[in-house]
Amino acid sequence: MTTIIDAIKMCDENIIKYQEESKKIKEVINKQPKFVIINASNDEGNARYIKGKIKAGEKAGLIVEVITFEDNCNNDEVLNIIKKCNEDKTPVILQLPTFKHLDTEGLMKAIDYDVDADGFAREWIGEVNLGNDKKIAPATPKGVISLLEYYNVEMEGKLALVIGRSNHVGKPLVNMLINRGATTICANSKTKNLENLVRQADIVISCVGSQNLIAAEDIKEDAIVIGVGFTYVNGKQILDFDVDQIVNLDKAKYVSNRINCTGKSTINSLIDNVIELYKINFNIK
Known part of the structure; x- marks a missing residue:
């Protein structure tokens, strides 16, 4: 299910x-x-x-x-x-x-x-690259990782596909997954035969903002699918994949909601960063 x-x-x-x-x-x-x-x-x-x-x-x-x-x-x-x-x-x-x-x-x-x-x-980006991302990290990838950890998603040894290479989301997210033992591939909207990578990936995180970039039928059995990238179509927020189609196929183990998901976890991680900065600057344990 x-x-x-x-x-x-x-x-x-x-x-x-x-x-x-x-x-x-x-x-x-x-x-x-x-x-x-x-x-x-x-x-x-x-x-x-x-x-x-x-x-x-x-x-x-x-x-x-x-x-x-x-x-x-x-x-x-x-x-x-x-x-x-x-x-x-x-x-x-x-x-x-x-x-x-x-x-x-x-x-x-x-x-x-x-x-x-x-x-x-x-x-902070340097700290992330060095494996030190527990305190401060870019809010969106930090929010994605927090969701994966909250749902007890095993990352170590898994093949994770990150689609997107921005400095604030895609790149740091790749390193944060590596820090947790995942074998990570960084692709983008121009990657040839992207569907072949999707079919292999245990974890798929799309950060592009391109409607229907990922086809539901390409999702691997028991894969985790997280949408960060989105666009607006007729005033409605659309992820890089159709959540309903993925749910109906019932292949994926988890798929992120169109609303109430990575946007909220990003804001939550931003607040976490604020708290951590005060603790660092004022030596608060």
Whole structure:
């Protein structure tokens, strides 16, 4: 029987843990811990994601401050906020995408690694590559791994196929799977005969954003199928595969839901990163 992976229970259990951690942090720093989201964009998707981050952060006992810029903003204005967070040791993210006229890469690099809640800094990526991903890691791959661990998915010795090679998702996810003993293949949307790799893989994680990239009939018996990449079709969020088709074939052991899954686990991991940054910066056990 194919089980649909849902992140809600895991996230709710983690939030209770984060509430206790937030209380400890408050006792040490003598104020409620804060998390800053910089939104330099009018992207509709950003607004939805930020809403979810505010809700999760506040439930975890954090103050979530959203600083929104208009389309006439400049790099220096955004940079000033980043510098203030660096100085105050306040965890911060720059919500992506940003306005096209901004130097997004430069602004991201300006965020000190010890306040980088997204886990994108080269120091954290380097730690992931060295096998040290238990504390801070890019939020989306960290969320995927947390789901696999929550559902007791055995990764050691398994053939894992990651489709996608982005610096923030695909590449770190490959290394995080390797860290757990998986034999990992990194493919992408241009990989020839991708279906042959899918047929062999025990774990398939697609991070592309291409409708019907993976055909249900190609899924191996008892495989784990996780969707990170998605696109919108007629206002509906569509994964890189059809969840219903995979469930109906009843070959896969687990398949991720279209909603209430990797998006929620990503936000949950972001909150985890915020908590860990405070513990690191203020030497909290």
